[in-house]
Amino acid sequence: MVQTIEAASAAVxxxxxxAAVPERLLGQERWPRGKKRPFDSDEEPNSYKDIxxxxxxxxxxxxxxxxxxxxxxxxxxxxxxNVEGLVKKPAAYHLxxxxxxxxxxxxxxxxxxxxxxxxxxxxxxxxxxxxxKRVEPTSKAKYVTFETVYRPEEMIGQRRPYLNWxxxxxxxxxxxxxxxxxxxxxxxxxxxxxxxxxxxxxxxPWKYGFKSIKSIVKIGFVEKEPPTxxxxxxxxxxxxxxxxxxxxxxxxxxxxSERRIGEFLxxxxxxxxxxxxxxxxLYAGMDLKKHF
Amino acid sequence: MTxxxxxxxxxxxxxxxxxxxxxxxxxxxxxxxxxRLSANPIADITNATGIWTLRFLVITLAITPARKLAKLSWLxxxxxxxxxFAFFYAALHFxxxxxxxKFFEWQEMFDDVAKRKFIAxxxxxxxxxxxxxxxxxxxxQKWLGGKRWNALHRLTYLIGIGGVVHFIWRxxxxxREPTIYAVVVGVLLLLRxxxxxAQTRWFSHAGQRKPLQSSQTSPSASQSFSNPxxxx
Numbered sequence: 001m002v003q004t005i006e007a008a009s010a011a012v013x014x015x016x017x018x019a020a021v022p023e024r025l026l027g028q029e030r031w032p033r034g035k036k037r038p039f040d041s042d043e044e045p046n047s048y049k050d051i052x053x054x055x056x057x058x059x060x061x062x063x064x065x066x067x068x069x070x071x072x073x074x075x076x077x078x079x080x081x082n083v084e085g086l087v088k089k090p091a092a093y094h095l096x097x098x099x100x101x102x103x104x105x106x107x108x109x110x111x112x113x114x115x116x117x118x119x120x121x122x123x124x125x126x127x128x129x130x131x132x133k134r135v136e137p138t139s140k141a142k143y144v145t146f147e148t149v150y151r152p153e154e155m156i157g158q159r160r161p162y163l164n165w166x167x168x169x170x171x172x173x174x175x176x177x178x179x180x181x182x183x184x185x186x187x188x189x190x191x192x193x194x195x196x197x198x199x200x201x202x203x204x205p206w207k208y209g210f211k212s213i214k215s216i217v218k219i220g221f222v223e224k225e226p227p228t229x230x231x232x233x234x235x236x237x238x239x240x241x242x243x244x245x246x247x248x249x250x251x252x253x254x255x256x257s258e259r260r261i262g263e264f265l266x267x268x269x270x271x272x273x274x275x276x277x278x279x280x281x282l283y284a285g286m287d288l289k290k291h292f
Numbered sequence: 293m294t295x296x297x298x299x300x301x302x303x304x305x306x307x308x309x310x311x312x313x314x315x316x317x318x319x320x321x322x323x324x325x326x327x328r329l330s331a332n333p334i335a336d337i338t339n340a341t342g343i344w345t346l347r348f349l350v351i352t353l354a355i356t357p358a359r360k361l362a363k364l365s366w367l368x369x370x371x372x373x374x375x376x377f378a379f380f381y382a383a384l385h386f387x388x389x390x391x392x393x394k395f396f397e398w399q400e401m402f403d404d405v406a407k408r409k410f411i412a413x414x415x416x417x418x419x420x421x422x423x424x425x426x427x428x429x430x431x432x433q434k435w436l437g438g439k440r441w442n443a444l445h446r447l448t449y450l451i452g453i454g455g456v457v458h459f460i461w462r463x464x465x466x467x468r469e470p471t472i473y474a475v476v477v478g479v480l481l482l483l484r485x486x487x488x489x490a491q492t493r494w495f496s497h498a499g500q501r502k503p504l505q506s507s508q509t510s511p512s513a514s515q516s517f518s519n520p521x522x523x524x
Contacts, residue, residue: 046331049331050331053330053331054330054331054332058465058466062464062465062466064330064331064332064335065330115464117332117335160466160468162465162466162467162468163465233465234465249407252408252409252410252461252462253404253408254400254403254404254407254408256400257400259332259334259335261331261332262331264334264392265395266395
């Protein structure tokens with residue numbers, strides 16, 4: 001497995017560029033470019049339009065069309081990412097310095113929303129594991145926490161308390177270290193649009209979409225399982241793990257099937273969103289209906 | 293010489309309201325065929341037909357209070373039309389669910405109704421709408437008799453509550469919109485409760501005292517005096 005990780009990391013396509021870098025410097029605008037990599041889904045990616053106009057990003061409103069409509073004035077620079085907690089090298093990074101040491105690569109992942117729809121998205125990012133190795137967590141660190149920027153003046157959804165702002169998420173350290181776990185700074189080979197979580201977001205393809213927190217300003221390392229926003233909002237509906245699981249229904253709707261955006265008939269939802277082979281070992285012996 | 297007054301409401305307003313009630317459907321169809329819905333058009337169709345069902349229910353429930361408060365008796369002539377449109381959009385909503393959303397996966401739908409309370413209450417509300425739609429024409433009213441017909445059509449109150457609860461239970465986090473509907477439906481039903489209490493009090497007092505003075509009472513109140521069905 002580790003060899004595969006290294007191979008994937010070595011198979012570098014992108015330059016080390018941040019979202020703030022002009023698009024033309026990213027080179028080719030079309031996607032896909034290059035050949036299929038080990039973690040890539042071989043399914044047809046959704047269109048750029050679908051991916052950038054149908055979003056759940058409650059900081060910009062609760063309608064799927066709201067994030068694209070309301071995120072136009074969101075300021076991407078300056079952007080600072082704080083790394084804190086149980087690490088040997090806590091620091092506040094400028095976004096460019098944060099991304100620069102890492103090689104950006106294209107990854108075509110399935111994304112399954114907890115609401116019962118899914119997409120295939122060609123992200124541009126780097127494995128979170130690379131960052132974690134760089135900041136050196138102490139032996140006490142067991143979980144990684146993430147926090148979205150809090151700017152109610154630019155994010156109109158944050159002016160109303162339907163969720164507990166700022167949005168927070170968390171992963172177990174081994175989940176965070178998994179080679180599939182990505183910090184994305186772009187999609188379709190271009191910078192990340194605001195509505196998709198610019199300038200930096202998490203992508204955890206085997207978990208429901210809301211785990212993949214957007215517009216990150218804080219990454220922390222802690223000993224105990226951290227609070228997460230949707231779990232605070234409705235603990236019986238959204239668990240800490242929130243792995244895609246067709247057998248664990250949402251209390252209000254079935255998770256057995258999903259509508260792939262662009263398709264008419266529904267598909268069967270697959271355990272861990274089809275990544276069971278890669279991530280199943282992380283949950284060996286766990287009752288995933290209890291730890292939903 | 294008696295001159296027939298021109299029936300503005302029947303000849304002009306009614307057809308106009310009828311046409312207007314079809315605009316949401318036309319807009320949905322236009323947006324669909326011009327690719328102006330979202331990336332998930334089935335969800336858009338579900339949401340649009342659902343919200344218009346609720347809106348027509350609210351309009352229907354608002355007619356009697358509006359008629360009484362604003363003293364516009366002709367408003368009651370729209371109650372059937374708006375009620376039938378509520379059923380019309382509910383039927384589209386239901387069809388969207390079984391056809392476009394579930395694609396006739398009966399087992400899955402059965403599970404939905406059995407396990408998901410928001411689906412169960414939506415389904416129940418739709419089922420309750422069916423007898424109302426079936427008895428919405430004049431002859432049915434005659435067959436049933438005014439009393440029974442009225443009693444049956446008071447199911448609208450239950451359906452209104454069901455529709456609002458269906459909306460509240462399906463929302464993920466932001467309850468603002470369903471709350472607005474809940475408040476409106478709540479006010480419309482409380483008004484009726486208030487009138488019911490006021491009227492029954494008056495009824496019992498009047499019964500003890502003296503016969504009704506028709507000059508002081510509205511036609512509907514005098515009706516309810518002779519017939520204890522309170523028209524709300």
